[in-house]
Amino acid sequence: MxxxxxxxxxxxxxxxxxxxxxxxxxxxxxxxxxxxxxxETRCSLLDKLGIHHVGMWIHECSCGDASALLDHLRSDKGWSLSSRLCPCTGPLSILKKQLNSWSDYCEWRGIPLDSPVALLLHWPLTIYQAIQLAFSKDLIPATTDELCIHYLGPERELYQLSVFGELRALFPEVQVHIDFVGPEIPHDRDGETINLCSYPHCIEASCCCKSGKGEFTSRTTSEISSAITIRLHSGYYHDRYVELTKEFLPDIIIAPNAGIAAYKSWLATIELIREIEIPAIFSDYCEEACHLAANCVSSVTGSPSTITVQLNPFRQPLAVEDTVLLLPCYSNCFLFGI
Known part of the structure; x- marks a missing residue:
């Protein structure tokens, strides 16, 4: 041996x-x-790939620049990788079957399994998995040409918004509108609309992703018809819900890495979700945290989870470093829903 x-x-x-x-x-x-x-650490891995402290990757390690301005980062549309390693253009074929693993995804998108893009794409792929679970339980219609998502508690995602453009490939011919709601959204960006009209670019100057047919734009009012639209709202969901739903109701609520058992501020939000009866799916860093969260939610709603605690096949594949829990932790590791 x-x-x-x-x-x-x-x-x-x-x-x-x-x-x-x-x-x-x-x-x-x-x-x-x-x-x-x-x-191998996150820093050493990112450094080896030439993406340490670069663009969207700047917050993927503990030494990332916490003071970096969102205005600077949102202008960086690129993966900072070669086209071989990243999905910088649309898929070669329409998705005909449900994806069940990173291996399925990489095969469909024509990128190697050891590509680092899963470190960022776990955000849109977790949305994809949540929606597939909701489909399977008949919580939302299986076919639609428009999808409205209320996305609660974004933090790091605010520095990686362009990766949500991958939802264009995952939900072709569907207009996806996402309302990001959370206290970490700066007040000066409240009400801002982000239109994702292209995929994040690779670093190759001659690649067709530089054709200029689509742009990652930011406006205070939406003037561009886009497949993926993100709107930012500062504050807690239970405080902003009435304003959010003046235009239309959400099809689903998604709360990544929610930490429901750790934060009392979730109580009012869970009570609201119980009242409005909109399907909601939560994720957390480990199975124990998800079970604690599910128990907290059940104690408020008086009902068991509609979607039981289960492993997310599209969790971030690199463990969280310096976690306070003495357990293996991964971003978006486990899911459950009500």
């Missing part, structure tokens, strides 16, 4: 005859390799 730490950059000192006391399944050549430090 080979040493489990082989290939970490340090030469093995002998045969792998030190077996792990906990699992008994792996062996090491020495004590130093048995306690070797983690080799």
């Amino acid at each position: 080979e040493c489990a730490a082989k290939g970490n950059g340090r030469r093995c000192s002998g045969t792998a005859n030190r077996r792990c006391d906990s699992c008994g399944a792996v062996s090491y050549c020495s004590v130093s390799h048995q306690v070797c430090e983690k080799v």
Whole structure:
């Protein structure tokens, strides 16, 4: 049996005859390799790919520039990757079957499975998965030409808005309108409308994604017919709901990485969702957090979850670093719904 730490950059000192006391399944050549430090970090991975502290990737590691201005970042439409590694244009074929894994998605979009784009695309793909779950439970119509989503508590997504353009490929011929609502949205951006008219660009100057047929634009009032429209609203959902629904009601409510059990501010929102009877799907970083959230929601609504806690196949594939929980945590890791 080979040493489990082989290939970490340090030469093995002998045969792998030190077996792990906990699992008994792996062996090491020495004590130093048995306690070797983690080799790959988010920073080192992003640095190796040339996207550390670049554009949309700036908040994907703990050393990201928290003071970076949204106005600066929203003008960066690109993946900062080659066309081989990113979906910078529309799909070659219409999606004919439901996607069930990152492998399915990458095969359909013609990108390698080891592409880093899943680190950002888990946001729109989690929306896709939530809607598929709602379809399966007949909570929303399976066919529609217009979809209205109320998206609660965005934070990092505000720096990565252009990745939601992938919803154009996931829901072809559907006008998708998303209302982002949350206290992390700056007051000076309240009411702003973002029209996603193209996919994020690759870095290749000759690629057809630079054709200029579509632009990622931002306006205070919508003047452009777009497949994907995002509107920003600062504040808590229960405070903004009446204003939000003057134009039309949402088809579904989605709250990623909600942390319902950790924040009392969710109580009024859950009570509102119970009253309006709109299907809502929540995600969290680990299974335990999702079960706690589901129990909190059930205690308010008086009913069990319509969609039970389950693993999200489109969770972010890199574990969260420096989490306060002593559990493996991934962004959008588990889902449940009411």
